[in-house]
Amino acid sequence: MKVFFRLAFLMAASAAIPFMGQGQTEQTKSASVYNQHEVFDPSFFTSSGNMYRSASGVPGPAYWQNRADYEIHATLNEQDTTLSGEVTIHYLNNSPDSLRYLWLQIDQNLFHPNSRGAATTPVSGDRFDVKGYTKGGENIEQVEITYKGKTYPVKPVISDDRMQLQLPVTIRPKGDQIDVKVKYSFSIPRYGADRMGRLYTKNGVVYELAQWYPRMCVYDDIKGWNTLPYMGLGEFYLEYGDFDYYVTVPATMIVSGSGILQNPGEVLTKTQQERLKKAAGSDSTVTIVSEQEIGKADARPKTSGNLTWHFKMKNSRDIAWAASNAFIWDAARVNYPSGRKGLANAVYPVESNGVHRYGRATQYLKQSIEFYSRHYFEFPWDNATAVAGVALGMEYPGIVFCMYNIQDGNLFHDVTHEIGHNWFPMIVGTNERRFMWMDEGMNTFINSFASNWFNGGEYGDTSNRDIMQVSRVLKTSTDPLITAPENMGLRNYGEYYFKTAAGLKILRNVVLGPERFDYAFKQYVQTWAFKHPQPEDFFRFMNNAAGEDLNWFWKEWIYKTWQLDQAISEVRQVSDNPAEGCLISLVNKQRMAMPVIVRVTEQNGQVTNLRLPVEVWQRGPDWTFKVNTTTPVTKVELDPDHDLPDANLQNNVWSK
Structure with a gap:
């Protein structure tokens, strides 16, 4: 009982006496909408780890994913701009579930005049416009299973x-398999929702062929069958497997495709094989087909009829290809960290030729691949x-499509961005149709490092423009990053790119530091390579590998559209004596919390840079701290280098 009364006394006393760290008075407190209980929410994760996905963010001991291997034979019919083909899918059910039906994607139906994508395209059109193509749609001629x-x-x-196959058999769990054969055809759209199409030179x-064969939907431990329709903006979620494919085109055409060409002796001249x-063996660019050789008889093994190009690609989630009579073709060696060698290629019409294009x-391409491979x-x-x-x-494994008429820095950024997608989501296989920020944003983040590295920073940008851009956008943003692409405003989807990238920069440069962040991020990529991570897997992994509870950050940056506004509310010398130090009072006026970066300048020119952890905001919107000084303080500035997306820079500076 005496213990109880002593505890009660101490609690009453603490209510009357403020903590020294807070040190606030009614005069220094300012209006704020900040709520620390919203930010530091202990119930952020909606579920615990399980046998499939560990609480530490790594695949669990029973993690599984299904597999789809493809053999495809297709023919490009230039007379009527159609593609006809037959695909055999060898499907492996590694799941713990029996499957009585299968779901496949037939993406060319997006271009049918009555598709959902056409119905939801604005009257004014947009980048992913699918209206006006009356011949669009996939013709499924025959389906059989073995x-x-x-x-x-x-x-x-x-x-x-989407195409459902209601099976006459049951595919058993944990390793049973089935073959699916589909005969199909479609008319190639001229402008394929900015993913594929026909360029007339x-x-x-120039034919760019993508989403060109029926593909298995992913069956996973999160949603079961993932059957969200393809409607334009939201991209793809695909199983991994091996591809063995044959494309038959007019003999005068050059074909470039995902994977390795298996029959160069049949489709290339001896001269072209020697140049390859x-x-x-060359780090410098070598011309395989020059501008002067386009259309010349001796530039092709034969000039009439068709040729079949045979490619193979191992452990990929997709493939694409391009074909044209108009291609100039360049190539150079790629040097991988392990000592392995590869080949970077570029194919383009004469309209795109020149050193500035x-x-x-x-x-x-070569140097971007080398950078991402190394890091x-x-x-x-x-x-x-x-x-x-x-x-x-647009990006596909081993091949990227870029606009023919861009040049210099714009072309570099396009190439390095699209090939960067080979890491996110081609290697780290996220669900683009639901979580666009995980592929576009993470890729944009690594692109900035590649850009600053290439040729000594020729196309680089070491400023924090993307962070300042975020601070402006957040003032009107209504769509959090977790929003699915088809729910995101068509004017807002750029946030997937730069807001995610800016957030990762803040984590790296302000919250964790480069050493901890870089290690955790690289380990995440290597751990989830060729697997299907979800957002919570990424959050848990970074928390564990960096040794930091970052749930406050994931909530406010990914799930909310909160703003940041840190402000200086008061600066005063202790006892009016500079030698006793200076007290600086801050207020967090908006709902987002971040660490505090402070620069204090004294009358004698002494500059002190301080960083306060985000935990100073755990008990409320106001915080006072002491800085040791010897002369009067003349200036205090928050976030002087603009590393944080502060919405109001006017209250970040106090001067005497």
């Missing part, structure tokens, strides 16, 4: 751009290609 050596016809149930059409061999594209994860495939065509910028 199970345990027996073949069955299947009538597909097609819903927009003076020497012929030279390029494989695609004449440097091979080097942009994050070695590029797992042997070659890659940059294609100049109709798509503004």
Whole structure:
């Protein structure tokens, strides 16, 4: 009982006497909407770790994912600009569930006049416009499955751009397999939602072929079948597997595709094969097909009929290719950290030729691959290609499509961004259709380092423009980053790129420091390579590998559109004696919390730089701290280098 009365007395006394660290008076407190209980929310994670996904953010001991291997035979029919093909999918069910039906994506149905994507395209159009293409859509001619050596016809149930196969058999869990064969065709759109299409040049059409075969939907431990429709902005979520594919095109065409060309002796001249061999040993760009050779008979093994190009790609989630009579072709060696060698290629029409255009594209590609391989994860495939065509910028494993008429810095940034996607999400296989920030934003983050490194910073930017841009955008933003792409405002989806990248910069430069952040981020990439991480996996991994509870940051940066406004509310010398130090009072006026960066200047010119952890805001919006001084303070400035997205810079400076 005496213990109780003593405790009660101490609690009453503490209510009457402020803590020394807070040291606030009614005069120094300022209006604020900040609520520390919102920010430091102990219930941030909605679920605990389990056998599939560990609480530490690594795949659990029972983690699984299914697999899809593809064999594809397709023919480009230039007379009517159609593609016809047959794909055989060898599907492996590693899940703990029995499967009575399968779901496939048939993305070309986006271009059907009655698709959901067409119906939800604004009247004014947008970058991913799919209206006006009356011949669009995928024609599924035949489907059959083979199970345990027996073949069955299947009538597909097609819903927009998804196709369900209701099976006459049951695919058993944990390793059972089935083969699916689909015969299909479609008309190639001229402008394929900025992902693919046809570019007309003076020497012929550049065909960019993507989403060109029926693909398995992902079946995972989070949603089961992932069947969100393809509607334009939201991209892709795909299983990994091996690809063995054959594309038949007019013999006069050059084809560049994901993976390794298997039959160069059949589709290239001896001269071109010799030049490729030279390029494989050269860090400088080597021309494989020059501008002067376009359309010349001796530049092709034959000039009539068709040729079939055969490619293979191992452990990929997708493939794409391009074909044209108009291609100039350059190549150079890629040097991987392990000592392995690869090949960077660029193919483009004469309209894109020149040192200010695609004449440097091979080097942009080569050196970007070398940078990302050295810092994050070695590029797992042997070659890659940059294609100049109709798509503004689009990425696929081992091949990227960039707009034909951009040049210099714009072209470099496009190439390094699109090939950067080979790390996010081609290697780290996130769900782009739900979490666009995890591929676009993480990629944009690593692009900034590649840009500052390339050729001594030729196209670099070491400023914090993206962070200041975020501070302006957050004033009107209504869509948090966790918003699915099809729910994001069409004027706002750029936030996936620069807000995510700015947030990761803040984590690296302000919250954790480069050493802890870089280690944790690289380990995340290597741990989840060729797997399917979810947002919580990333959050948990970074928390554990960096040794920091960052849930406050994930909540406010990814799930909210809160603003930051740190302000100086009072500066005063202790006892009016500079030798006793200076008390600086701050207020966090908006709902976001961040660490505090302070620069204090004294009358004698002494400058003191201080960093206070985010925990100063755990008990409320006001904080006072002491700075040791010897002469009067003449200036106090918050975040002098603009490392934080402060919404109001006017209250960041106090001067005498």
